[in-house]
Amino acid sequence: MGTIEVGTASWTDKTLLASGWYPASADTPEKRLAYYAKQFPVVEVDSTYYGPPAEQTTRLWAQRTPDGFTFNIKAFSMLTGHPTKVSAIYKDLRPETDKKNVYPGDLPAQAYEEIWSRFLSALDPLVEAKKLGAVLFQFPPWFGIKKSNKEYLLEVASRCKPLRPVFEFRNASWFEGANQNETLDFLRAHKLPFVGVDMPQGHKSSIPPIMAATADLAVVRFHGHSDKWTSRDIHEKFGYDYSKKELQSWAPRLKELAAGADQTQVFMNNCYSDYAQRNASTLIDLIREG
Numbered sequence: 001m002g003t004i005e006v007g008t009a010s011w012t013d014k015t016l017l018a019s020g021w022y023p024a025s026a027d028t029p030e031k032r033l034a035y036y037a038k039q040f041p042v043v044e045v046d047s048t049y050y051g052p053p054a055e056q057t058t059r060l061w062a063q064r065t066p067d068g069f070t071f072n073i074k075a076f077s078m079l080t081g082h083p084t085k086v087s088a089i090y091k092d093l094r095p096e097t098d099k100k101n102v103y104p105g106d107l108p109a110q111a112y113e114e115i116w117s118r119f120l121s122a123l124d125p126l127v128e129a130k131k132l133g134a135v136l137f138q139f140p141p142w143f144g145i146k147k148s149n150k151e152y153l154l155e156v157a158s159r160c161k162p163l164r165p166v167f168e169f170r171n172a173s174w175f176e177g178a179n180q181n182e183t184l185d186f187l188r189a190h191k192l193p194f195v196g197v198d199m200p201q202g203h204k205s206s207i208p209p210i211m212a213a214t215a216d217l218a219v220v221r222f223h224g225h226s227d228k229w230t231s232r233d234i235h236e237k238f239g240y241d242y243s244k245k246e247l248q249s250w251a252p253r254l255k256e257l258a259a260g261a262d263q264t265q266v267f268m269n270n271c272y273s274d275y276a277q278r279n280a281s282t283l284i285d286l287i288r289e290g
Contacts, residue, residue: 001255001258001259002216002258002259002261002262002263002264003258003262003263003264004254004255004258004264004265004266004287005040005041005042005070005263005264005265005266006040006041006042006266006267006268006280006283006284006287007040007041007042007043007044007265007266007267007268007280008040008043008044008267008268008269008271008276008277008280009043009044009046009221009267009268009269009271009276010043010044010046010271010276011032011033011036011043012029012032012047013271013272015235015271015272015273016271016273016274016276016277017032018273019273019274020274021274021277021278022035023035030060030064033061033064033065034064034065037064037065037066037069039277039281040280040284041068041069041070042069042070042071042072042133042265042267043069043070043071043072044071044072044073044074044136044221044267044269045061045071045072045073045074046074046269046271047074048073048074048075048076048119049074049075049076049077049082049138050077050085050088051076051088052076052088052090052115052118052119052122053073053119053122053123054122055121055122055124055125057122058071058122058123058124058125058126059125061125061126061131062125062126062128062129062131063129065131067130069131070131070132070133070265071126071131071132071133072133072134072135072136072166072219072265072267073123073126073132073134073135073136074135074136074138075119075135075136075137075138075165076088076115076119078103078104078107078112078115079115079116079119079137079156080137080138080139080140080143081103081104081139081140081143082140083101083102083103084101084102084103085100085101086099086100086101086102089102089107089115090114090115090118093107093111093114093115095107095108095111116159120159120160120163123135123163127163132163133164133265134163134164134165134166134193134217134219134265135160135163135164135165135166136165136166136168136195136219137156137165137166137167137168138168138170138195139167139168139169139170139171140170140171141170141171141204141205142171143169143170143171144171144173144174145171145173145174145179145182145183150186153167153186153187153190153192154190154192157190157192164193164217165192165193166192166193166194166195166217166219167187167192167193167194167195168195168197168219168221169183169195169207170205170207171204171205171207172204172206172207172208174207175207175208175210180210184210184212184214187214187215188214188215191214191215191216192214192215193214193215193216193217193218193219194212194213194214194215194218194219195219195220195221196209196210196211196212196218196219196220196221196257197209197220197221197222197223198220198221198222198223198224198225198250199223199224199225199229200223200224200225200226200227200229203229203230211253211254211256211257212257213257213260213261213264215261216261216262216263217261217262217263217264217265218257218258218260218261218263218264218265219264219265219266219267220254220257220264220265220266220267221266221267221269222242222266222267222268222269222270222279223238223240223269223270224238224239224240224241224242224269224270224275225240226238226239226240234271235271235272238269238270238271238272239270239272239273239275240270240272240275241270241275241278241279242268242270242275242279242282244282244286247279247282247283247286248286250283250286251283251286251287251289254266254283254287255287266280266283268280268283
């Protein structure tokens with residue numbers, strides 16, 4: 001069985017800071033990251049989806065964490081085809097428009113290419129420190145199974161080399177009927193890591209909780225089961241506290257997944273209060289006990 005690393009999708013959420021999870025002595029960003037890194041070996045950075053990181057920031061992350069700690073970085077929204085706030089784009093690359101949100105097609109090709117280049121180069125300090133895990137590409141609900149979208153997965157992999165992109169879908173067409181085997185076979189054929197999810201079902205963006213290792217790296221993200229999944233309030237959307245019984249049912253499934261990969265990463269993305277941190281700690285204990 002390969003290694004299993006468990007962490008959370010945030011360490012800076014305001015509701016986490018207010019929850020009391022951090023000791024009073026962890027009263028600066030530097031001390032909070034250092035404290036987090038003592039509890040977990042890996043973290044997923046969600047803020048980079050909303051705005052590309054500065055190289056100075058990633059250098060500080062590398063400096064403030066111990067050897068062996070890993071950061072997974074969520075790809076900037078523009079790179080996954082999501083609507084992107086004009087104000088989030090690099091100032092010199094912002095299009096002249098009255099729109100608040102834009103898509104890749106709204107930008108000149110050269111500007112789009114430059115966004116890719118700057119986003120990836122900003123991760124260099126993490127690469128140099130051997131602390132970059134994978135880059136998460138979470139696609140929008142309208143990104144369904146079709147030839148052009150499969151080709152885009154290959155394009156992303158090519159653009160990211162030698163970095164590791166991992167892929168999360170939010171459109172059920174990838175897994176309906178025979179499409180499930182087609183999707184997983186395609187990912188395996190090109191050694192593209194699949195991101196399995198646990199999330200609310202019955203929505204347009206719902207993906208079934210499929211656990212599959214399609215490369216040497218497997219990733220699982222736990223989004224919770226909030227009954228307010230469609231809320232625009234992210235704390236309502238992700239505010240779900242897993243019970244120990246629920247997590248107990250997941251421990252053997254994660255071990256089974258890890259048997260087919262060299263490395264398995266698990267992220268609790270139910271980021272409200274200290275839910276994710278507590279649930280991650282419980283899951284680590286359950287995996288060890290089993």
